[in-house]
Amino acid sequence: MTATAIPTEARSMDLLRFATAGSVDDGKSTLIGRLLYDTKSLFTDQLEAVEAVSQARGDEYTNLALLTDGLRAEREQGITIDVAYRYFATPRRKFIIADTPGHTQYTRNMVTGASTADLALILVDARKGLVEQSRRHAFLCSLLRVPHLVLCVNKMDLVDWSQDVFERIADEFTAFAAKLEAPDLTVVPISALRGDNIVSRSENTPWYEGPSLLHHLEHVHIASDRNLVDVRFPVQYVIRPQSTTVTDYRGYAGQVASGVLKPGDEVMVLPSGFTSRIVAIETADGPVEEAFPPMSVTVRLTDEIDISRGDLICRPTNAPAVAQDIEAMICWMDETRPLRVGAKYAIKHTTRSARAVIRGLRYRLDVNSLHRDESATELNLNEIGRVRLRTTVPLLADEYRRNRTTGGFIVIDEMTNRTVGAGMIVETG
């Protein structure tokens, strides 16, 4: 086993976030344990704790799955089933794993984990092939617009490393993914338990010509996933020092959602529609010549115009919609009360807050069959539907498929203050 050392030189590393999904027992915990183990991201005390538990339970070998506190263990202990975040690094990349449990009831978790993911890793058991849940996982990844998809066909050791088995599953999944407009897809035959095709290519699969899983994770090209075309800078906070040394300073702080901003650019501020020019883009480390996602910067403009949190800086020729009537896919996340037509909620969209009333539910989507039920009148926990809503103040919005930052919003219950839904804008009117 060639293991990758933890990097000591951080400058050349970038960051990849990925979500994992699989049905119970497909080997997700084993795979994550394996990735952490093989990249030396585990510590002896963690390993010892797992060895002790393994022994106590009478396991024949150290169960790597225990490292990540698998779903079964959580159920036994009655812990809330939730997204867990894990970290590992190789000399090329730092990885953040959003480990999401796979059951149908946990659509909420999968949607949450996928919302920030650059890549999603879906596991299937080679003996079982694609199951309903694999299709659902693929659908949710496409709904959340995760740019890269990896299907790991696991437990290849239990099907004699059969090329036929692998290809049948790969073909079936590829055909399904094409229907979903799933973007970049890679399929890898692995054994999480034995480590085949995880760090390096396995001799057991001479017919497989693709990369090992880790090689793919390290090299998949994510820089171009960012939208560098549409300038969108939601104003987060206005910096106005109350100081005798710095006077007349007014800077608009925020994180670039998309596009590239440069000093000298002509910009438009929404919702007012005023135009101005960028004087400078500043950071605590000095001015920069360009700002692009995901940089947090402070933008200064030539004109003294009234700009506050929730406004958005864009280009006069390329602006988002300023809209109060929104069509969105909403995933409902509240177990206590369903989404109902006529109900009012608070909305958080970029740095902007609004209230909204649900005008209509066009259909509820069956996430397994993709069947649309137009007779539905409400959305319950873990259900997804297409919803029409009207907001009290305009949102400065793009379609989610074009922009994951200016196209996504959360729905908040005004009584309990809980986050009860996730919305992806389909259309603005």
Added chain:
Amino acid sequence: MRQPAAYRVSHLDALEAESVFVIREVVAELERPVLLFSGGKDSIVMLRLAEKAFTPARIPFPVMHVDTGHNFAEVLDYRDQRVAEMGLHLVVASVPEALESGLVQESADGMRNRIQTPVLLDAVEKYRFDALFGGARRDEEKARAKERVFSFRDDFGQWDPKNQRPELWSLYNGRHHPGESIRIFPLSNWTELDVWHYIAREKLSLPSIYYAHEREVIERDGMLYAVNEFISPRGTETPFPAQVRYRTVGDASCTAAVRSDADTVEKVIEEVAATRITERGATRGDDRVSEAAMEDRKREGYF
């Protein structure tokens, strides 16, 4: 001016941008934030990020230290110096004072981890803080892997695992009713190594005990404890000099040192990269009680 190389963003830049975003979000949406500043390395990094978030303005919130009374002198000096340099307002929530007033009582084992929670909550109530920045990271401990960036606490300051809000995209929900509060962890996605790389990159000064130095220690339960006013040899324990450093700086009565020759930030990074034992496992006597120790303390309102 810094030149972008094909719009590359290093992992440290990405982490920094995310943390700065989180800190600004809190100031924009919550009424009375406070940053927990202990003089430990994570809180030092957090303070630096807060400074970056608001320049050229000052940090628009005070800092708070929950003082157990069991301090490393070097850390307390560092705290005061940093607060003065940056012109910050420091609130001290003092465990010794709370012992005196009867708010809390010393626990049987003399450890002050549990009793600092009511002291913290008392200060939160007194100053009506509704947002508390903490330096905890998700990689520290299994129980933290599911912690939110915005972690909701009820009006008793308690963490209810069943009542946490899903966090999607970068849309954080800080809404709460009066009396409730939010703990915010801007370093959620950082690892110990990221923190050290950042300390090196930003040339942040740290309390000297983070670097290798010689100290009188005793060995107890396989860990090295400094002999000081809080820890003295028991039974057959004999003090001896050793070259050590601290990986975490907690309560001086239960934080252990590790053997180390790493006396510069570069050497510490090398050491951390090669170390095969977690920060907490190596140095926190208080976490060794049980696997579930952290989980229990969190429910009660501990960080």
